[in-house]
Amino acid sequence: MNIEEILKKEINNLKQNNIENSTLKAKILLENILNVKKEYLLIHSEEEVKQEDKIKYENCIKELIKGKPLQYITNNQEFMGLNFYVDENVLIPQPDTEILVEKAIEIAETTQKNKILDMCTGSGCIAISLAKKINNAQITAVDISNSALKVANKNAINNNVENKIKFVNSDMFNNIEEKFDIIVSNPPYIETETINKLEIEVQNEPHLALDGGIDGLKFYKIIANNAFEYLNENGYLLLEIGYNQQNSVTQLLQDIGKYKNIETIKDLGGNYRVVIARKE
Secondary structure: OEHHHHHHHHHHHHHHOOOOOHHHHHHHHHHHHHOOOHHHHHHOOOOEOOHHHHHHHHHHHHHHHOOOOHHHHHOOEEEOOEEEOOOOOOOOOOOOHHHHHHHHHHHHHHHOOOEEEEEOOOOOHHHHHHHHHOOOOEEEEEEOOHHHHHHHHHHHHHOOOHHHEEEEEOOOOOOOOOOEEEEEEOOOOEOHHHHHHOOHHHHOOOHHHOEOOOOOOHHHHHHHHHHHHHEEEEEEEEEEOOOOOHHHHHHHHHHHOOEEEEEEEEOOOOOEEEEEEEEO
8 A cells, every 4th residue: 555545545534533634634644654754745655655654554543533632643742843742741732822932032031031930841842942042041840740840851852951941840839949030830720620521632631731620720829829939029920821711810810919010911813821920
């Protein structure tokens, strides 16, 4: 069976199983198995696929149909123009989070504040992107999961910023003993009962990194009530939020009374995605 034939077969297979973007996903998987670029599939469409590669490909298609995210099969996701290794221990970086990173870069460059804490780092995509794009950045990246920190450290090495980031295993601020100019976080923020209603692919991501408690605000409350103690004077707090959490997170920060200049930023879809506040 050649490349064109096997692609056609598995694209149809995915379509019959109601997999979105069937053609694109089928091609990405085959590129990954053959370790080639997308142009190769077109130019060499009549090339025979080795039996061992055919079996690997068919197994990957089966995993996709069962709901395993494409990125966990290929172990790769692009974020901020960088490549990140991902597996079942971390959330898959999403384009919406780039808004958070871009605002942090803008603040760091404008204010010359470069000592940054990334809370709930997961794959390390935020910390690593900041380390890559901010001159002289000093980053501390925190996560409760040692498995996630192993992934994040791997990504730091792959992106040549391992010397600019300190990884800390900590339940939120428990093991943090210093102050920062900027604290950023994309914490778990999905309501517990909502998780089982999400797409099967999202449900296959680590629940530890999704579950924000009954109201989705569990970790915002912890961060809001503690961050000011770990911020330098006039330090910044940047939080990614869910599409419907602008009012609740903003009110939470206002009620504490130790933050000023609270503002929210929309993502490309028009949803409020990032809350920014400064320490009083």
